[in-house]
Amino acid sequence: MDRLVRILAAPVLLAQALRLRRTALILPEPKGARTGRIGAGPPLRLLILGDSSGAGVGVDHQDDALLGHLTRALATDYCLEWQLLAHTGATSPHALKMLDQAGPIDVAVIALGVNDVTRLTSASKWLAVQNTLFQRLRDQHGARLICVTPIPPMGEFPLLPNPLRWVLGRHAARLQTARHALFAQYPEYCPLSFDLTMDPTLMAQDGFHPGAQAYRIWGETTAQAIRAARPFILP
Known part of the structure; x- marks a missing residue:
């Protein structure tokens, strides 16, 4: 049904997308190091791979982004060597190219999908x-655990007008369901699950990216998943 809506409402959708691009508040990526080492304990090599949310857009410094919350949470259990490969506008093909900069890893955290959705990627x-990305992380970089962040519920984003919001929300759900079904066959797959309502207090000032509180929840949830998988990720 949404395919038919996209065809019939194409002029409206295009006009809404262009207007949104002109008027949307553009937030910078936060300051802070993108590689480092922290903590004490067994060694653990961590990679965060993603788009603007993975990069921490919505806060001023990486300390308040996913990276900061996750690495601090894991530093109590591991000697953590970490790397952040993420930038605004990144799609899944961009992530494949970014992987060329990665070395050996034990755990990968993926934050991708929004830009694939907005481009209505089939x-x-x-x-x-996504399958190529997963296999490269596992086979070429040695990842024993691949934590995959769900695509946000774009049908609930307050910034997006209808019918654009409805179309993108449906497409996001379709891609999310398809990826989960594909990755379920891999023992390294760790789907992250957390319930973040579109409460304005959890969103950045642009109404699109996470705010500091949302990043905290995301980071702590991911740390819990990694701790639970400890027997599988340590040699």
Whole structure:
């Protein structure tokens, strides 16, 4: 049904997308190091790979982004060597290119999908690139655990007008369901699950990116998942 809506409402959707691009508040990526080492305990090599949310857009410094909350939480259990490969506008194909900069890792955290959704990437193309990404993380970089952040519920984003919001929300749900079904076959797959309502207090000032509180919840939830998988990720 949403495919038919996209065809019939194409002029309206295009006009809404162009207006949003002109008027949306553009927030910078936060300051702070993108590689480092912290903590004490067994060694653990961590990679965060993603788009603007992975990069921490919505806060001023990496200390308040996913990276900061996650590395602090894990530093009590591990000697953590970490790397952040993420930038605004990154799609899944961009992430494949960014992986060229990564070395050996034990745990990967993926934050991708929003930009694939806004480009209305087909499910078949999405799955092909996501599968290649997963296999490269596992086979070339040695990841024993791959934590995958769900695509946000874009149908609830307050910034997006309808019918654009409805179309993107439906497409996001479709890609999310397809990826979960594909990755479920891999023992390294760790789907992250947390319930973040579109409460304005959890959002950045642009109404699109997470705020500091949302990043804290995301980071702590991911740390819990990594701790639970400890027997599988340590040699």
